[in-house]
Amino acid sequence: MRLREWQLAFESFLLDDAATANLALGKSLIGGPTLDIDTGLAIYHNAYKARLQEVLRTDYPTIWHWMGDEEFDQLATAYIGQCPSAHYSLRWLGKGFADFLREHLVPEQGAPLAELAALEWAFTLAFDAPAGSPLTLETMAALAPDEWPGLQFRSTPSLQRLECQFNSLSLWRAVKEACDFPESMALAAPQVCLIWRNDLICHYRSLEAPEGSALNGLLDEGWSFAELCEASAVIYGEGAALQAVTWLKQWVQDGLLERLER
Incomplete structure (x- = not known):
């Protein structure tokens, strides 16, 4: 042989x-x-x-x-039988676990477990992603005034965004912090969760609905900074520009954004 x-x-x-x-x-x-x-x-x-x-x-x-x-x-x-390891690295073995849970289990059990699996996999993706070239506050401060209105952005490679329907983040945090494990429950309103890596450490936070919508507009719809201010005006009126700058400063401080060059 x-x-x-x-x-x-x-x-x-x-x-x-x-x-x-x-x-x-x-x-x-x-x-x-x-x-x-x-x-x-x-x-x-x-x-x-x-x-x-x-x-x-x-x-x-x-x-x-x-x-x-x-x-x-x-x-x-059951998952391994349906989705056998096909990559030389076991790093990718769990890639399809969330989809498997959603399809394999009844919706009442599969939906929260699949969302939790997506959250845990997002931490894996964030940790392994390339560093990218995140914007800094110093870079932003050096921009000329006429550059600001047309500024566009993309996410850094490590940024993961999930819309959670359940208290998945609370479950994950309970295990991470070795404290009492709560019951799984549906949230009153969907919650956007960000996961990213900065300085070799994974970070996470949840966003209020207006900030989540603003970040989605910036990254998914290609809003410029001027369009971000316009969209914010619907909620914040005359304070829209200040709110947009506040959000942008936080996103840059967190290392979430790169400049999109056209």
Whole structure:
């Protein structure tokens, strides 16, 4: 058996739920005085699945805490069976977990769990994202007055934005801070949550509706600074420009924005 054939046979064995090795693979192996071939293969088979479950536990600690060992491992096994690891790095194993939860579970259970999975995955994405070139207050202060109206922005690579329908952030924070775990519940109104990395540390905060709408307009609809002021005037009237500057200063201080050059 050539090396490539052996590798494919071993891969097939690891991915086979029945853990049945083909005859050629079995014949290529040599047992020892304390470990026969079948037992050795079984150890590899079990260890592979256990490692994948461990990765999902690490990526989704809040869901693991919520569900407990047995139920989480059952769900993880079902996910791995439907979405087997297809990348050389286990970093991407949990990429589709939120969609899987939404489709695999009844809506009453799947919706809050899927949202929580999306939140936990957002922290992973934010932590691994490139640094980008975030604007600074010093850069903004150096702009000429005639540059401000047409200023446009894009998000830094690490910025993740989620609209939460449930108290997912409270659940995540409870596990992170090792305090009492609250019940999952729907929010009275959707809440925009920002997650980003700055100085190698992931940060997060939730936004009030006006600020969330303003940031969405800036990043999704391509508003210029002048258009941000115009949209803010609907709520803040004569104070719109001051409010827009206040928001922009906070977003720049947090390291959320890059300048979009046209």
